[in-house]
Amino acid sequence: MAKKMASQGTPATAALTAAGVPFVVHPYAHDPSAPSYGLEAAEVLGIDPARVFKTLMVEVEGRLAVGVVPVSGSLDLKAVAGALGAKKASMADPKAAERRTGYVLGGISPLGQRQPSPxxxxxxxxxxxTIFVSGGRRGLDIEVAPADLVRLTRAVTAAIGSAKD
Structure with a gap:
């Protein structure tokens, strides 16, 4: 994989570069009226939606955490809570998610967050x-090996996604 292009720099790409992790940036023309940013990325980039992952902020026992699931499905809140040793989780307040990560909704990356979360x-x-995750802004995805994403975010892996109805 190629390294980042300087013109696409975000905290996410900076974190990957600093760690010496190979990745590819995939910019695309974002349509603000798209109903799903992740599905839009999959379609525009011609990628199987199962390989494109969305970053969702949740609240677990009063703490913010991150769930990263395929855009083709949804986040199972009970499963993400269990993966973090809790009984239940809820979606985080959007403004709290933006403050915590330093990113805007639709552009939250699991990488390079202002304050990293579990x-x-x-x-x-x-x-x-490789999988695709937000590069830190709408209209920018990063292709990275899942093992590198796990290592850099100190993520645990678990079955937290569920198919959309």
Whole structure:
């Protein structure tokens, strides 16, 4: 994989570069009216939605945490809570998520967050050589090996995604 292009720099790409991790940036023209940023990325980039992962902030026992799941499904809140040793989780307040990460909704990356949070990556990611996650802004995805994402975010992996109805 190639390294980042300087013109695409974000805290996420800076974190990957600093760690010496290979990655590829995939910029695309974001449509603000798209109903799902992740599905939009998969479609525009011509990628299987199962390889494109969305970063969701949750609240678990009063603490913020991160769930990273395929855009083709949804986050199982009970499963993410269990993966973090808790009984239940809820979606985080959007403003709290933005303050914690330093990113805007639709562009939250699991990498390079202002204040890192406990992270759970859906175990389906491990079935791919590379996956796509937000690069830190709408219209920018990063392709990275799941093992590198786990290492850099100190994530645990668990079955936290569920198919959309």
């Amino acid at each position: 992270t759970v990556l859906d175990e389906s990611a491990l079935g791919f050589e």
